[in-house]
Amino acid sequence: MHLNTVTIVSLFAATLSMVSYVPQAWSIIRTRDTDGISLKMYLITVLGFTTWLIYGFLQGQWPIIVQNLICLGLSTFILTMKLLPQHKKEAVADTLAPIVGADGD
Secondary structure (H helix, E strand, O other), rough: OOOOOOHHHHHHHHHHHOOHHHHHHHHHHHHOOEEEEEEEHHHHHHHHHHHHHHHHHHHHHHHHHHHHHHHHHHHHHHHHHHHHOOHHHHHHHHHHHHHHHOOOO
């Protein structure tokens, strides 16, 4: 497979977009704190990724579908953690911490 410059740049951009949500998700798992997270911003972000996902399906563009599915999953996790009451947030984080290697201590 021959990768041209446009393909390489698009793959790099997509990877950065996907990975950009990982530090926030990791921080939430580690600290159980979502006070500094904007609810409105993540509501809009989830809606945006949902819309891009629909677009990807309508166009049959698997790179758009995969990237936006991953971003939607991560941003939905962050939004869900923002909306959960603290005791449920603790339970989710306790469950995920051993999986991702985050320690809440």
